[in-house]
Amino acid sequence: MSLLEQLIEAFRVLPGVGRKTAQRMAYHVLERGRDGGRDLSRVLAEAVERIGHCSQCRDFSETEVCAVCASGGRDRQVLCVVESPADRLAIETATGYRGLYYVLQGRLSPLDGIGPRELGLEALATRLAAGEVGEMIVATSATVEGETTAHYLAQLARQHGVRPSRLAQGLPLGGELEYVDRGTLSHAFGSRAEMPR
């Protein structure tokens, strides 16, 4: 396989990139973006090796504890649980939230073999048991699996005397939190309510 063919195939690791798009990317880089291509290659290699997960919140981090968890300026009594790093970033960008996060890196999906262990819920339980957290904001998506996960998390919170809350209705039904517009997300975040039993 020629180097050009290899490059086209390699681009297909990216999400939503089929054969035709991969080909356009390869040609574009070779025609007009060789410097950018060099940068991408270097940063990508470094990122894949060096970016791991924060030991406290499971978000992506280059350091053992991420900048948010290590910050002295965050409210440690509020913990916002999200499905993914993208969701964490969306909330951090759209709202004025100043508490901490916990990133599940997924949501409960027994059929796919994703249970409490895969989402790090034992570590989360240990953290809730430590007593520092007063409110847990459950910011999982408004999908069926997101709701299932939310109910599981609410029970876990109550077991440890922590008050669970959920983002206000207003998220589009079935919507992935990551793609919600800023205004809707900010409003829903602000009007979160304690979860009914």
Place this chain on the structure above:
Amino acid sequence: MSLLEQLIEAFRVLPGVGRKTAQRMAYHVLERGRDGGRDLSRVLAEAVERIGHCSQCRDFSETEVCAVCASGGRDRQVLCVVESPADRLAIETATGYRGLYYVLQGRLSPLDGIGPRELGLEALATRLAAGEVGEMIVATSATVEGETTAHYLAQLARQHGVRPSRLAQGLPLGGELEYVDRGTLSHAFGSRAEMPR
């Protein structure tokens, strides 16, 4: 800037990739595609350094002369002139063409400073003058600049006693050749006609 931020920015060198898509790409590679990310980094670095242009047809090539130009199995009396490597690939894939190619790497656009020199038309003229080529298929796009380029190329061909032909009408007006479906392209290629004076 964190390594993750650097990675997101680096992905934006790719065509059509804005901030949001770049972010999805970075997260996807870190979550599910680290091996693929390593491959992409390695192949990209190698491709950017090693892929140059064929000295005969100006298409991308790792070697001084590309595989098509070096092949003993092609008809050297027919030369197909295309705007880009993507167009060359589209013709090679969709049609049964077995002649040679010449890749302009652009089209005449005086306002953008792209003239005959930038498209390598001096080297093309030298080649036509050598007498081996009998027919030159002008496969530039059906855009205004593509038509201008086609007429310029037809004159050049006739000056050297070479018969210019143009892909049959049937290409959608204003359409980029690269995005035409296989059937249309193959039909238009097959019913090419000599260009009127």
